[in-house]
Amino acid sequence: MHPLNQFAKTKLGINYLYPKQILVIHQLIESFKSRNNDEAINNHIYVMPTGAGKSLCFTLPGLICHTQTLIILPIRALVEDQHRRLREQGLDVVKIMGRVDKDLIKEQFNKLSPNGFILATPESLLNPQFDYIIQSHKIGFMICDEAHTISQWGLTFRPTLLELGKIRSKMTMAVCGAFTATATPQVQQDIKKHLFNDHSAIELLSSPLRDNLRLFYIKVLDPLVSLYHLLNKTPIVSISKEDQTLILYLTNSCILIFVSTRNTAEILCHQIRKRYPERDVFYYHAGLEIDQKKHIEKEYMISTNAILVATCAYGLGIDKKDIGLVIHYQEPEDPESYLQEAGRAGRNGDTAASVVFVQSCKKESFLHQKKCRYETLMEYFDHTLSYCPGCDICHSSHSKKSYSLKAVQLIHRYYHYDSIKETSKWLKGLRSLHNPYSPFIPGYGHLKHWVMDDIISISDKKFNSKIRRDKDYYYP
Incomplete structure (x- = not known):
C-alpha cells in the first residue's frame, strides 16, 4: 500500500486515494519541504473535475507535514460545509466569516493544534484585525478553493477576490495552492496575476470530463410543463429510449434544480410542493437568513429523494454525493457555470444526468452547437476529447422528428x-x-x-x- 494511502486510512478512515490525488498531495508536500529554497516554485494550480476529491488534496498535506493550513473559500455555505466535514473527521478547525468576535477568534487560533485548519472568506482575511493570522509562521499551506471565482466574480461583483495577492504577499513561507474544477487559459492567467502576483506556478490541468455524467439539452416551450413531465415520468421522445429510462429513473433520486433568480426559486419551489406533496421540496438562495440556510442544508443533505430549487449561491457549497439529477430550469450563463453546477450530480460515482431546458434561439450559445456536448465543452476549456461519456447528440437519434x-x-x-x-x-x-x-x-x-x-x-x-x-x- 502506498504510504499516503496508509496515512489516509489511519488518520481519516479513507480506504483509497486516486492516483491523481496522490500526485497532487506529493507535489504540495515536496514544495513545503523545499520552500526555503529561493529557486523553488511554491505556487500551484490544480484543475480537477468535480467529484475528484479536491478536499483531500489540500487536507492531507498539512496533517502529514504537521503544519497549519489556511483555506480561503468564496462563499459562506462552502465555509460551513468544510467546517462540518473537518469536524466530523475529528480535526481541529477555526472558521472566520461575517461578523465574528475577534477576541474569540484570537483565543481559538492560539489554541489551534499545530496541524489544524483555518477556514475564511476573502473579506474576513483582508480585515486588518486578522493580520496576525496571515503573518503567522505556523501556517505552511495557503489554499484557495473554487479559484475560478477570482476571474469570474472578481471582475464583476466580488472585487475583494482580486486582492488575494495581498494575502499571498504576506505569506511568503507558505505553499499556495489554487483548486478549481474548471479554468480556461484566461482564468488560469487571472489566477496567476491576482493570487500569485504574476509569479510562476506549477500547473496540473485535468480534463473536466466526467465518466459517469450524462449531458442532455432539451428544447422546450414551457419549462414548467417540461419539468412536470420529468417528475411525472412522461417519456422524453427527443432522446434515445435508453437515455429516457435513465433520466426517468433518476427522478426518484435527489434532484437539484438551478434557477437564475431568488424569486424564481421561491415560486418554483411552491409550485412543485403543491403538485407533488409526497416529496420534500426546498428552495435556497443568498437572501435567506443563516439559520434558514443551515436548516435547508441539513434537511437536503440527509434526504434520499428531496428536490432543491436553488440559485448559484448553493452550487459551490454542495458536497452531497447522492444527487442523481441536476436540472437547469433556465439556460446557464456560460460553460464554466454550467460545468460547475452540472458536476454536483453523481459525486458518489454512480451514473447521473444533467438536463438543460433550452428556450432561447441564440445560435451563438454553446447550447446550440450541433455536435457532441462534451466536445464543445472540452474545446472551450482547451482540452481534447477522446470519447463521449454520454450526451443527447451522441446517444440519441435526431433523424426522427420529436x-x-x-x-x-x-x-x-x-x-x-x-x-x-x-x-x-x-x-x-x-x-x-x-x-x-x-x-x-x-x-x-x-x-x-x-x-x-x-x-x-x-x-x-x-x-x-x-x-x-x-x-x-x-x-x-
Whole structure:
C-alpha cells in the first residue's frame, strides 16, 4: 500500500486515494519541504473535475507535514460545509466569516493544534484585525478553493477576490495552492496575476470530463410543463429510449434544480410542493437568513429523494454525493457555470444526468452547437476529447422528428376548427360532444399521458407566441 494511502486510512478512515490525488498531495508536500529554497516554485494550480476529491488534496498535506493550513473559500455555505466535514473527521478547525468576535477568534487560533485548519472568506482575511493570522509562521499551506471565482466574480461583483495577492504577499513561507474544477487559459492567467502576483506556478490541468455524467439539452416551450413531465415520468421522445429510462429513473433520486433568480426559486419551489406533496421540496438562495440556510442544508443533505430549487449561491457549497439529477430550469450563463453546477450530480460515482431546458434561439450559445456536448465543452476549456461519456447528440437519434413536435404541428393544423380546450381534449384522447368524430381524426389521444392543464397551457402558449414558427424546437 502506498504510504499516503496508509496515512489516509489511519488518520481519516479513507480506504483509497486516486492516483491523481496522490500526485497532487506529493507535489504540495515536496514544495513545503523545499520552500526555503529561493529557486523553488511554491505556487500551484490544480484543475480537477468535480467529484475528484479536491478536499483531500489540500487536507492531507498539512496533517502529514504537521503544519497549519489556511483555506480561503468564496462563499459562506462552502465555509460551513468544510467546517462540518473537518469536524466530523475529528480535526481541529477555526472558521472566520461575517461578523465574528475577534477576541474569540484570537483565543481559538492560539489554541489551534499545530496541524489544524483555518477556514475564511476573502473579506474576513483582508480585515486588518486578522493580520496576525496571515503573518503567522505556523501556517505552511495557503489554499484557495473554487479559484475560478477570482476571474469570474472578481471582475464583476466580488472585487475583494482580486486582492488575494495581498494575502499571498504576506505569506511568503507558505505553499499556495489554487483548486478549481474548471479554468480556461484566461482564468488560469487571472489566477496567476491576482493570487500569485504574476509569479510562476506549477500547473496540473485535468480534463473536466466526467465518466459517469450524462449531458442532455432539451428544447422546450414551457419549462414548467417540461419539468412536470420529468417528475411525472412522461417519456422524453427527443432522446434515445435508453437515455429516457435513465433520466426517468433518476427522478426518484435527489434532484437539484438551478434557477437564475431568488424569486424564481421561491415560486418554483411552491409550485412543485403543491403538485407533488409526497416529496420534500426546498428552495435556497443568498437572501435567506443563516439559520434558514443551515436548516435547508441539513434537511437536503440527509434526504434520499428531496428536490432543491436553488440559485448559484448553493452550487459551490454542495458536497452531497447522492444527487442523481441536476436540472437547469433556465439556460446557464456560460460553460464554466454550467460545468460547475452540472458536476454536483453523481459525486458518489454512480451514473447521473444533467438536463438543460433550452428556450432561447441564440445560435451563438454553446447550447446550440450541433455536435457532441462534451466536445464543445472540452474545446472551450482547451482540452481534447477522446470519447463521449454520454450526451443527447451522441446517444440519441435526431433523424426522427420529436413525438411532441408532431403533436404541436397537429394543434396548429386543427386549431382553426376547435377551441384550445377542445383541441386539448382531442390530444388527451377525450371524446367531445361538439365533435363526435374526434377519435377518427389523426392525432387523437396523442398526448394521453399528459396532464390536461399542461396540454391546455402548451396549446395556449403555442398560439400566443412567435415560437410556433421555429420548427427546430421540440417539446417534451
